[in-house]
Amino acid sequence: MKINSLPPQPVKQPEAPVCETKLRTENINLFYGKFQALRGVNMEITPCSITAIIGPSGCGKSSLLRLFNRLNDLIPNARVEGKIELDGVNIYERTIDVVELRKRVGMVFQKPNPFPMSIYDNIVFGPKQHGNNNHAELDKIVEKVLRQAALWDEVKDKLQQSALNLSGGQQQRLCIARVLSVEPEVILMDEPCSALDPIATLKIEELMRSLAENYTIVIVTHNMQQAARVSDMAAFMMMAPDRAGELVEYDETSHIFTNPKDKRTEDYITGRFG
Amino acid sequence: MKISHYITDRAAKTTVLICAASSILILVAIIIFIVLQGLPTFQKVSVFNFIFGMEWRPTNGQFGILPMIVGSIAVTFGALLLAIPLGIACAILLADVAPHRVRQILRPAVELLVGIPSVVYGLVGLVLLVPAVRQLGGNGFSILTASLVLMAMVLPTIISISDDALRAVPRAYKEGALALGATRWQTISRVLLPSARSGIVASIVLGMGRAVGETMAMIMVIGNSIAFPKSPLDPARTLTGNIAVEINYASGTHENALFATGIILLLFIIILNSITITVLKKGIHKYAEHLS
Numbered sequence: 001m002k003i004n005s006l007p008p009q010p011v012k013q014p015e016a017p018v019c020e021t022k023l024r025t026e027n028i029n030l031f032y033g034k035f036q037a038l039r040g041v042n043m044e045i046t047p048c049s050i051t052a053i054i055g056p057s058g059c060g061k062s063s064l065l066r067l068f069n070r071l072n073d074l075i076p077n078a079r080v081e082g083k084i085e086l087d088g089v090n091i092y093e094r095t096i097d098v099v100e101l102r103k104r105v106g107m108v109f110q111k112p113n114p115f116p117m118s119i120y121d122n123i124v125f126g127p128k129q130h131g132n133n134n135h136a137e138l139d140k141i142v143e144k145v146l147r148q149a150a151l152w153d154e155v156k157d158k159l160q161q162s163a164l165n166l167s168g169g170q171q172q173r174l175c176i177a178r179v180l181s182v183e184p185e186v187i188l189m190d191e192p193c194s195a196l197d198p199i200a201t202l203k204i205e206e207l208m209r210s211l212a213e214n215y216t217i218v219i220v221t222h223n224m225q226q227a228a229r230v231s232d233m234a235a236f237m238m239m240a241p242d243r244a245g246e247l248v249e250y251d252e253t254s255h256i257f258t259n260p261k262d263k264r265t266e267d268y269i270t271g272r273f274g
Numbered sequence: 275m276k277i278s279h280y281i282t283d284r285a286a287k288t289t290v291l292i293c294a295a296s297s298i299l300i301l302v303a304i305i306i307f308i309v310l311q312g313l314p315t316f317q318k319v320s321v322f323n324f325i326f327g328m329e330w331r332p333t334n335g336q337f338g339i340l341p342m343i344v345g346s347i348a349v350t351f352g353a354l355l356l357a358i359p360l361g362i363a364c365a366i367l368l369a370d371v372a373p374h375r376v377r378q379i380l381r382p383a384v385e386l387l388v389g390i391p392s393v394v395y396g397l398v399g400l401v402l403l404v405p406a407v408r409q410l411g412g413n414g415f416s417i418l419t420a421s422l423v424l425m426a427m428v429l430p431t432i433i434s435i436s437d438d439a440l441r442a443v444p445r446a447y448k449e450g451a452l453a454l455g456a457t458r459w460q461t462i463s464r465v466l467l468p469s470a471r472s473g474i475v476a477s478i479v480l481g482m483g484r485a486v487g488e489t490m491a492m493i494m495v496i497g498n499s500i501a502f503p504k505s506p507l508d509p510a511r512t513l514t515g516n517i518a519v520e521i522n523y524a525s526g527t528h529e530n531a532l533f534a535t536g537i538i539l540l541l542f543i544i545i546l547n548s549i550t551i552t553v554l555k556k557g558i559h560k561y562a563e564h565l566s
Contacts, residue, residue: 069453076374103455113446116469126454129464175450182455 021085022047022186022216023068028082030063032075036244037063041082043235043250047185050208050217052231052253054224056268059237060245061220062110065188068218069105070098086186103130106179110191112171114163114178119155122163122174126182141181149177150207169200176207187211189219193226205230224269228257236265308540312533324534330500332520332528339535341502345417345510346542348503349492350485352421353428358478360425361432365474366462368433369440370448381437387430396491399423404495412507415497421506423491428481435480439473440466472553479550486542489514513539 023045030038038060045051053061063072070091072078083090091101103126114122123145124138132138142159146152151173155166163174172192179187189208193201201223208217208230221227227234234256236249249262260266315324319337327338368377368384403422408414443466451461467474489512497509498519511519517532517539524532 071449071453074449074452099455099457101455102453107449107453109446109450109453111446113444113450115447115450115465125451125464126456129451129454129456129460178450178454 021045022087023218024083024085024088025064025067026083026085028064028067028080028084030060030067030072031077031079031081033077036242038067039240039244039246041245041247043247045216045218045233047216048212048214049232050212050219050230051233051235052227053218053220053235053237054222054227054268055237055245055248056239057222058243058245059239061237062190063245064237065107065190065218065220068186068188069102069107071102071107073098103182104184105186105188106182106184107188107190108172108175108179108192111195112168112175114166114171114174116162116164118160119163119166119174120159122178123181126178130182145177145180146174148180148211149173150203151177167200169196169203172196172200172204173207176204176211180211184215186216186218189217191220191222194222201226224257228253236260236262236268238264238268305540308533308536312530312535312537315527315530315534318527319531324531325538328502330516332524332531335527337527337531337534339513339516339538341500342511342513342516342535343538345496345503346486346512346514348417348506348510349420349424349496349512350482352417352506353424353485354478354482356421356425357428357432357481361429361477361481362436362467362474364429364433365436365440365477366466368437370462370466381434384430384433384437387426388434392427392488392491393494395423395427396494399491399495407507410507412505413497413509415495415499415509416507417496417503417510418506420492420496420510420512423495424485424488427488427491428485431481431484432477435477436470436474439470439477442473443469475553476550479546479553483543483546486539486546487514488512489518493518513542 021044023043025041025043028038028041029036041064043051053064055061066072067080067084068086068091072080080092084092086101086104089096115125117125120142123142124132127138127141132141143152143156146155151170154170155174163171166174172195176187176192193204196204205226208219211217212232219227219231231253234251234253235247236256237245238248240246249256249260249265251261255261256265257269260269315337318335319327324337324339325343326340327336328340329336329338330341364384368380372380399419399422403419404414406414407416407419407422410418447465447469448461451465452458456464492512493515496512496515498511498515499509500511501508503510513535516535520528521532
């Protein structure tokens with residue numbers, strides 16, 4: 001007997017509230033002194049999705065990522081032209097409070113960078129800096145974000161131990177939990193798995209998928225399989241002859257990997273260079 | 275293995291061994307000499323009366339060095355009290371706040387300050403600070419004056435070593451804190467300073483060592499009085515000053531007593547160094563990998 005009473009499952013149901021664009025870049029040029037690192041980058045990132053930025057080394061992937069939380073501000077001589085909008089507001093406007101911006105746009109780094117403090121203190125660092133000193137609340141936050149980061153069961157008995165005694169993969173999940181503790185809207189990840197073994201990598205990827213239900217994630221990765229496995233949208237970047245990074249193609253991940261429009265994208269993903 | 279290689283290896287090893295052993299031998303010889311010269315003092319004065327005696331009158335056979343111990347401690351802590359906050363603030367400025375160009379000028383300047391001979395510091399103190407402190411009361415030669423001079427001398431040590439310690443903090447810590455929405459000051463006070471703690475403590479203890487050992491500049495501005503100092507504006511005498519001022523004309527028990535002063539000074543330094551080592555070890559032990 002055929003089961004035709006059930007309606008066909010929709011392939012993908014938009015669960016998140018239908019808001020148009022979380023992050024939008026408009027004609028971004030980035031200079032380090034006289035050197036142009038990025039040229040004319042235009043991108044729109046939808047909320048509650050994972051966007052992967054891929055491309056060969058030195059093409060400006062990390063530079064682009066660091067524009068989203070203005071971490072490039074730390075580099076002397078760095079200069080940005082163009083617009084980056086978070087919920088429609090240009091984050092390079094003079095009136096923008098960078099500290100507030102970085103609370104909304106968290107970042108996970110390439111090398112796990114827990115502070116040399118206890119696991120507990122690492123998590124509460126952000127909330128404390130933002131004025132939360134209520135112990136009961138902080139305890140709740142710690143448990144909540146460690147559960148979200150799938151680390152709670154492994155560390156619940158040693159919260160007061162140094163975070164540096166954790167394994168690399170655990171440290172990275174701790175760093176993700178630390179980012180979650182300040183309740184960001186966007187999480188930037190700069191090659192978060194490049195220092196990890198395959199099993200730890202898989203755990204982080206699962207974590208990213210579950211986080212994508214509530215957060216907008218932008219990830220820079222060298223690992224093409226990872227981009228294919230984990231992301232909804234993919235951006236392929238490349239260096240122009242003058243070494244400035246350009247966005248070559250930006251599309252749904254399935255299109256980029258199965259049916260790239262640009263010859264250079266195809267060459268890269270099939271491993272002909274890079 | 276070729277025989278010639280064997281010989282050069284052995285020769286190199288022996289040379290290094292002899293050099294290392296001789297430097298240790300010199301240290302041991304100095305200690306033995308000071309102790310042997312100093313010990314006869316205690317046939318005339320008990321150890322207790324020597325350390326806790328209030329009167330230093332070599333002609334009367336009274337050898338109490340408590341005023342000098344107090345003088346040394348007062349001057350050292352006075353100097354550190356001023357130099358620690360100033361020095362750490364300067365180190366933060368150099369390591370994290372000042373623009374690149376300013377650092378490039380300030381860093382060599384600070385290092386130059388370390389190399390200025392102490393007699394020059396003493397001279398500046400004598401000409402500028404002594405009259406200034408006189409305005410506050412007393413004759414200007416005082417613990418306060420000496421503390422100020424010593425502060426200037428200790429400051430470069432604290433600044434340059436703390437600066438190194440702060441710069442050795444991984445960049446990732448700073449970026450991590452900023453990326454969490456911490457302000458610049460929160461990043462410095464909650465992440466950079468705690469991470470550099472062991473180096474900063476080392477800089478303070480090295481500064482303390484320099485302060486305790488400083489002689490020439492102190493003699494020039496502290497007044498060298500043997501009376502027990504009662505206020506920061508009183509003149510005093512340091513342990514090192516005691517030796518330097520009197521050794522030229524001392525003989526017999528008086529001379530022995532000066533060497534005994536040297537033993538006390540040596541103990542001071544040993545205690546300071548062991549404090550440093552414990553503090554450093556503790557810092558390293560607690561977060562073993564933070565240096566990696």
